[in-house]
Amino acid sequence: MLSKVMLGVILSLLILLTVGGNVLVCLAVCASRRLRCLTNCFIVSLAVTDLLLGLLVLPFSALLQLSDEWPLGPVFCNFYISMDVMLCTASILTLLAISVDRYMAVTMPLRYTSLVLPWRVAVALVSVWTVSVAVSFLPIQMGWNTVNGTVQNHGPWASERRCRFELNRPYVLTDSLLTFYLPLLAMCWTYLQILRIARAQAKRIISTRDHKATLTLAAVIGAFVVCWLPYFILFTVLGLKEHPDPGIVPEFPIVLWLGYANSALNPVIYGALNRDFRSAYAHLLRCRLHAQSGWRNKVQRNVCHKPHRRQSKHVKAGAQVR
Template identity: 60%
Template sequence: MRAGLLHPCSDTMDPCYNHTSSQKSNHTSSQVFPLQVLVGFCLFTLIVIILCGNIIVCLAVTLDRRLRSLTNCIIVSLAITDLLLGLLVLPFSALYELTKEWPFGSILCNIYTSLDVMLCTASILNLLMISLDRYFAVTTPLRYRQVVTPSRVAVGLAVIWTVSLMVSFLPIHLGWNTNGTAVQNTGPSCSKECTLAVNLVYGLVDGLLTFYIPLGIMCITYYRILKIAREQAKRINHTWGNAPVPPMVKEHKATVTLAVVLGAFVVCWFPYFTMFTYRGVWGDSRVKGTPMSIVLWLGYANSALNPILYGTLNRDFRVAYQHLLRCWRTRRPRNSHLPPLQKAQPRGRQGQGRQEGKPLKLEVRNEKGTLLTDGALKSTGAFL
């Protein structure tokens, strides 16, 4: 009886209840629903691509012994990071994008935003580490194994996750990213928003550490790799004389590959971090709604492109992918490693004859004494 008397007044006494807005939302729901279905389908498809692509990368390296190298360890680290992003962050991001409400409370909201920042930062820094690895492989091919060691790769991965934690969980849960001392998303309990607050210091520091500085380093390393590839192509062309086609084809492939890798990174993340820095400088409330959603999901799309760019552009990865797909189609048990790329040469005179007929590997030294080979053009990123 008491509850019945209070019920008619409960709508007007509830500070979180807005009768006018509820009527408007009911009126527009029929118009928005088809758009929500289309957006939901696109987001679901993107999440599936991210999950499947990065799972295949991890399986390929795990099951194929030829892919177990230090370079591919970094690629697996990138795949695991993107996989965690697709599992722990993107389903909640898609739900929030479709409903425009966060139903899980402020604590889970801050954990969700912290995971989002941490995993996106780790993904970008893994891309930076891959570019440095390829840079040393091309500029110091004879000392590569002494420069890039397992211990240094482990230290690099530890640095990546340390920096990622320092720009995500630490500032968000201590309130360093807000204008004041309060922690973000800890306002009234009726608030259904879950956003990442950005002040001037956090916007500049996070933008520089996690995007602009890595972007500058990647531009320098890939430019140096491309420059060395062109120099080697010119030297090989000069040595081969009338046979300029093979090295020029390899140079073209190196140019296209590096342009695609760097271009995809810039297209996906530059709009988001430009808007992110703008929010820190000019205020959080200036950028919201659809523009922010577009640049955010464009950055997420980079996690779907990474398995393609750093997997299928590598010849050994392509072979491993094809073998995995064949095994899944035929449902046959898979061997622990793939068959070798080239058949072993038979012993005896016949094998010697074939060995003698094998083309020699061209080796040239530049003015600095660095060994330049025709095969070095292939190492312009472990992508060719």
């Protein structure tokens, strides 16, 4: 019982950090002029992805983890699993777009502003979300991920109190290759090229803001790989075995929540490595504290002064009677 309580506290803190941190990222980009650039459109997209994960997926994952059963029915179970897959896919594809953006900024600095235009960034983001929806909702709602080809969690053999993510070999190989392993290889290649160019032209690169942005986003991708690679390795192994319910494998919740923790790490990485984000965070938090202190002072003034006003009116009334 105590272990369940402790686990509940830890998961709740992780959810709060995920939601609060990514709201702070979005507000920082909106509030700071120095952060309003095309590259940070991808950062905001990534923050929105992590925010949606914290609001629409993590609470239900925590419920499933703590209660060991699913009380919300099969339809919502499949929606929840589809959202989970969609948001994870959106994260990795957004990181791929970020790596391509940084590659172009470093390798083609003179042509970068003419190549990376607002409409092209918009097309890239729409493409990321379109692909993410297509590889998540479509296969799961059509039953393409199951061994027998039927929609998971439906049918006479399905339990109303279970929420299973069924896997078959074609689905796992297609999904993991297209949405994790191949984008990961592409990102590694782009950052190796960036590193090679940065070493060859160190003086020119280090003096620009592009180097700082590249360093920050490389750290974000590194954290993503560390957090999600164990999950995708286990996901691939279980899928090749066509495991009927990966959730009952003891290691599965551990690697899954390690992946979820990545959504809380990104705002910390931005603040630790990027001075503009750090300044924007500090400004927003100072404004918040100032607003709270102003509200408290107003309440205290109202509480302190109102009785005196009533007393003065009473004295004046008494004087008139006399």
